[in-house]
Amino acid sequence: xxxxxxxxxxxxxxxxxxxxxxxxxxxxxxxxxxxxxxxxxxxxxxxxxxxxxxxxxxxxxxxxxxxxxxxxxxxxxxxxxxxxxxxxxxxxxxxxxxxxxxxxxxxxxxxxxxxxxxxxxxx
Amino acid sequence: xxxxxxxxxxxxxxxxxxxxxxxxxxxxxxxxxxxxxxxxxxxxxxxxxxxxxxxxxxxxxxxxxxxxxxxxxxxxxxxxxxxxxxxxxxxxxxxxxxxxxxxxxxxxxxxxxxxxxxxxxxxxxxxxxxxxxxxxxxxxxxxxxxxxxxxxxxxxxxxxxxxxxxxxxxxxxxxxxxxxxxxxxxxxxxxxxxxxxxxxxxxxxxxxxxxxxxxxxxxxxxxxxxxxxxxxxxxxxxxxxxxxxxxxxxxxxxxxxxxxxxxxxxxxxxxxxxxxxxxxxxxxxxxxxxxxxxxxxxxxxxxxxxxxxxxxxxxxxxxxxxxxxxxxxxxxxxxxxxxxxxxxxxxxxxxxxxxxxxxxxxxxxxxxxxxxxxxxxxxxxxxxxxxxxxxxxxxxxxxxxxxxxxxxxxxxxxxxxxxxxxxxxxxxxxxxxxxxxxxxxxxxxxxxxxxxxxxxxxxxxxxxxxxxxxxxxxxxxxxxxxxxxxxxxxxxxxxxxx
Numbered sequence: 001x002x003x004x005x006x007x008x009x010x011x012x013x014x015x016x017x018x019x020x021x022x023x024x025x026x027x028x029x030x031x032x033x034x035x036x037x038x039x040x041x042x043x044x045x046x047x048x049x050x051x052x053x054x055x056x057x058x059x060x061x062x063x064x065x066x067x068x069x070x071x072x073x074x075x076x077x078x079x080x081x082x083x084x085x086x087x088x089x090x091x092x093x094x095x096x097x098x099x100x101x102x103x104x105x106x107x108x109x110x111x112x113x114x115x116x117x118x119x120x121x122x123x
Numbered sequence: 124x125x126x127x128x129x130x131x132x133x134x135x136x137x138x139x140x141x142x143x144x145x146x147x148x149x150x151x152x153x154x155x156x157x158x159x160x161x162x163x164x165x166x167x168x169x170x171x172x173x174x175x176x177x178x179x180x181x182x183x184x185x186x187x188x189x190x191x192x193x194x195x196x197x198x199x200x201x202x203x204x205x206x207x208x209x210x211x212x213x214x215x216x217x218x219x220x221x222x223x224x225x226x227x228x229x230x231x232x233x234x235x236x237x238x239x240x241x242x243x244x245x246x247x248x249x250x251x252x253x254x255x256x257x258x259x260x261x262x263x264x265x266x267x268x269x270x271x272x273x274x275x276x277x278x279x280x281x282x283x284x285x286x287x288x289x290x291x292x293x294x295x296x297x298x299x300x301x302x303x304x305x306x307x308x309x310x311x312x313x314x315x316x317x318x319x320x321x322x323x324x325x326x327x328x329x330x331x332x333x334x335x336x337x338x339x340x341x342x343x344x345x346x347x348x349x350x351x352x353x354x355x356x357x358x359x360x361x362x363x364x365x366x367x368x369x370x371x372x373x374x375x376x377x378x379x380x381x382x383x384x385x386x387x388x389x390x391x392x393x394x395x396x397x398x399x400x401x402x403x404x405x406x407x408x409x410x411x412x413x414x415x416x417x418x419x420x421x422x423x424x425x426x427x428x429x430x431x432x433x434x435x436x437x438x439x440x441x442x443x444x445x446x447x448x449x450x451x452x453x454x455x456x457x458x459x460x461x462x463x464x465x466x467x468x469x470x471x472x473x474x475x476x477x478x479x480x481x482x483x484x485x486x487x488x489x490x491x492x493x494x495x496x497x498x499x500x501x502x503x504x505x506x507x508x509x510x511x512x513x514x515x516x517x518x519x520x521x522x523x524x525x526x527x528x529x530x531x532x533x534x535x536x537x538x539x540x541x542x543x544x545x546x547x548x549x550x551x552x553x554x555x556x557x558x559x560x561x562x563x564x565x566x567x568x569x570x571x572x573x574x575x576x577x578x579x580x581x582x583x584x585x586x587x588x589x590x591x592x593x594x595x596x597x598x599x600x601x602x603x604x605x606x607x608x609x610x611x612x613x614x615x616x617x618x619x620x621x
Contacts, residue, residue, distance in 0.1 A: 010406055012436055016413030023423050082405045105409035109416055 002120055003027045003044065007037035007064070008052035008080060013105070017050065020109045021116070034064040041073065048119055051099070052080040069098040076100040076119040080107075131246050132173075135159045136166030136192060137181040137208070142231075146179070149235045150242070163187025171199035177245045179229070182209035182216065190219055197224045202252050204245035208233075286380035289365070292334055292373055294319040306358045306380035308350050322378075323348065329362045330376055339366040339373045347383065357387040399566050403447060403581070407440035450582035454565070457589045464507035466618055471502040471511075471536055471543055478515045479534060482523055489528045493519075497536035502543050505618040510590050515545070517583045518610050522549035525608070541616050542596070548609040554602040562600060563588040595619045 004026050008014050011032060018028045029044055031037040034054065041049060049068075053061040065077055077099040100119055103112065133155050137143045140161070147157045158175070160166040163184045170178055170192065178196055182189035193205050207220050210231040217228060226245050229238065280287055286303030290296055296318040303309070308323050319327050319334075325346045333344070343363040350356045360380045367374040414433040417423050425433075456462045479495050486493055504511070522532045530550040537544045554562065561567040566581035591598050595615055602608040 010410055012410035012440060013406075013413060015436075016410065016417055016433075019417055019423065019429075082402055082409060105405065106412035106416075109420060 001025055001027055002047040003029065004048045004050060004116065005037065005041055005044070005046040006030045006050045007032075007034065007054075007061070008050075009033060009054050010052070013052070013080075017112070020112060023109075024113050026116070034061065037064055038067065041068065041075065046075060048116060049075055049077045050080060050116075051077050053082065065099050078103060078115055078119060080105055130154050130156045131176040131242075132156045132158065133242065134166070134170050134173075134175040134178040134203075136163070136170070136178065136184075136189070138162055138184045139181070142181075146238065149238060153239055155242070163189070163192050166192045167195045170196035170203065174200050175203045176249050177242055178203050178205045179242075180205060180207055182207050182220075183211070190216065190223065193220060193223050193225055202249060202256070204249045206241055206245060284382070286378075288318075288378040288380070289375060290318055290330065290334075290378070291375040293317075294330070294334060297375060303378070303380060306350075306356075306382055307360070307378070308352050323351065323360075326360050326362065326378065329360075330378065333362055333364050333376050334373060336364070336373055339364055339370055355384065356382065357384045359383045396565065400451065403566055404444065407444040407447075410440050411437045447582065450586060453586055454582065454589065457586070457593065462507075462510070462593075464510065466505055467508060468503050469506055469508055469511055471504060471545065471614075472497045474508075474512060475515060475534060475536065475545065478512070478519050481516070482519050482532075485520070486523050486532070489523075489526065489530065491523055491526050491528075491530045491532060493523075493532040493534065495534040498538075500538060502536045502538065504543055504594075504614050504616055506594055506614070511614075514587050514590050514612065517587050518545075518547045518612070521583065522547050522551065522608075522610075525549065526551040530607075539613075542613045543616060545612040545614070546609060547612075548607065550607045553604040553606050553608055554600075555604045559600065559602060563598075 004021055006014050006017050006021075006028060007030070008017070009032050014030045014032065018030060021028050029040050029046060031040050037049075037051070040046075051061045051065060061079060065079070068075070068077070079099040079102045081102055082105045101115055103115055133150055135143055135146055135150075135157055136159075137146070138161055143159050143161065147159055150157045158169055158173075160169050163186045166178075166180065166184075167187065180189040180192050180196075184192075189207055189209070193207065196203055196205060201224070204226045205224065206227055206229050207216075207225050208229045208231055209216075212228055212230060220228070226248065227241060229241055280298075281300045283300055283302060286306040287298070287300045288296065288303040288307060289298040294317055295315045296312050297314075299312060304312070307326065309321060312318060312321075319330055322330060325348045329344050329346060341364075343361050345359055345361040347357065347359045350358060358380050360378060362376050362378050364373045365375045365377055366372070414437045417425070418430065418433055453462075475495060475497070479493050482493060519532065519534070526532065526549050532550075533546075533548040535546045537546070558567075563584050565585045567584075568581040588598055591612060591614070597613040599611040599613075600608060601611075
């Protein structure tokens with residue numbers, strides 16, 4: 001079964017997401033900051049990374065995504081965002097934001113699982 | 124002087140009594156006001172003292188000749204119309220009298236009709252002269268006013284903070300003020316210089332398009348851009364066409380340039396703040412929905428413990444959301460200055476003592492000791508009690524929350540000049556140097572391995588700072604990462620200018 005890494009600074013989001021993923025048969029590892037996130041990805045090589053934007057961290061989610069790509073990690077990344085719609089700007093896949101898909105919080109279990117499956121089948 | 128509601132005034136100078144009295148009667152019957160003089164000296168005196176409409180002067184008088192009287196009167200009263208009356212007119216005296224400005228000769232003896240006819244003619248001339256003089260004076264006054272008006276307008280435009288530049292339909296500079304140079308990135312411009320080419324491209328484009336229009340219409344077009352010579356400066360330039368005299372064609376363009384740098388900065392701060400607020404408000408909502416979705420999903424197999432855990436955590440997130448919304452409203456009230464304050468004398472020592480006691484329960488959980496020391500002198504300030512209580516509670520609760528197990532909080536009050544200093548020193552986790560600058564900004568929360576489990580909105584210190592600012596006080600902090608933080612609050616004893 002596929003291993004999925006969740007990196008988010010909100011422990012409640014980590015727990016809720018983990019539970020949904022586990023109920024759908026995935027294995028889950030978690031980290032609550034970008035530094036630990038990088039470590040678990042490098043050590044346990046998950047099949048997918050769910051990465052929060054983590055606006056308040058000095059090295060935010062974008063920074064970690066860029067770092068992963070620079071180091072040659074090609075694992076698909078699903079990015080959790082929370083304010084893109086509210087502010088009217090759209091993220092797009094680019095060198096600045098080298099992620100594979102976005103999902104706006106809050107997200108329903110069905111949408112999350114659909115996106116996760118799509119990304120896993122692609123790779 | 125003659126005016127509409129006063130009869131014409133006539134001076135009669137003649138040494139012959141019968142003639143003087145006869146003429147006087149004739150003129151009075153005609154409705155004139157008549158003054159008489161029986162010799163040259165009296166004639167000069169009366170004729171120079173008062174501005175008569177018409178003077179009738181006898182040429183031959185025993186003391187002073189009529190010519191001399193004429194000269195004196197004309198000199199003093201150039202608008203008095205003078206007639207010479209004589210029985211023996213010679214060519215020479217006629218020439219001299221005319222040179223001196225006499226209106227004409229009336230030959231003695233004359234009939235009443237001749238006399239009245241001449242006087243009426245004289246009065247008519249006098250009216251014309253006076254009217255011409257009035258018009259001349261009017262015009263001079265108006266020219267002066269116009270010149271003054273123009274220079275005042277120039278001064279006003281030159282002192283305008285906004286730049287003003289006027290160009291004609293050929294694209295030549297007609298008028299500008301100093302601010303126009305600054306905000307349109309121009310060094311020097313000359314009168315009638317072709318200006319379009321040296322304008323910033325954003326402005327040139329609009330101006331060119333506007334000038335080339337056939338018909339005049341009331342419109343204005345604005346553009347905002349950064350100056351290429353100074354990218355920190357944001358300007359807004361508005362171009363409006365100037366109509367020609369019959370408002371059909373475009374005679375030129377007036378360009379107004381405004382410095383909007385500050386406005387842009389505020390706009391950016393605002394959108395950053397909106398972005399932060401929406402992020403912060405959305406996080407607890409997203410977490411709560413996440414939990415509720417799981418709780419409501421029949422496919423999820425949950426233990427009873429998980430159920431109650433998720434419900435408790437959802438409630439906690441919603442409570443913190445409520446606190447955050449209330450804090451935001453408080454910040455907005457402080458900033459809009461709509462806080463209702465009741466300014467009273469507050470004994471700080473007892474207020475701090477009460478807060479220390481209130482904190483003991485929370486402190487005991489981590490075995491933290493709170494020590495409070497203050498001298499015997501009274502520490503009173505004038506302020507709203509609830510507001511100050513909130514400042515103290517906020518700082519003290521931070522000192523406990525961000526402390527280590529078995530830590531200490533040292534609270535003291537001191538007096539320095541007209542200020543009371545409240546010092547709160549903890550042995551907690553401290554701040555990294557880069558975190559210190561952001562300490563009082565909204566939503567800042569120190570994030571590290573120590574603070575993971577500490578809840579807060581990140582608005583407390585922002586409210587503390589804004590409150591202290593309102594009372595013209597000051598807050599300082601000293602901190603060493605891993606060792607602890609000290610906050611020092613300076614509050615004036617007497618409330619200032621509120």
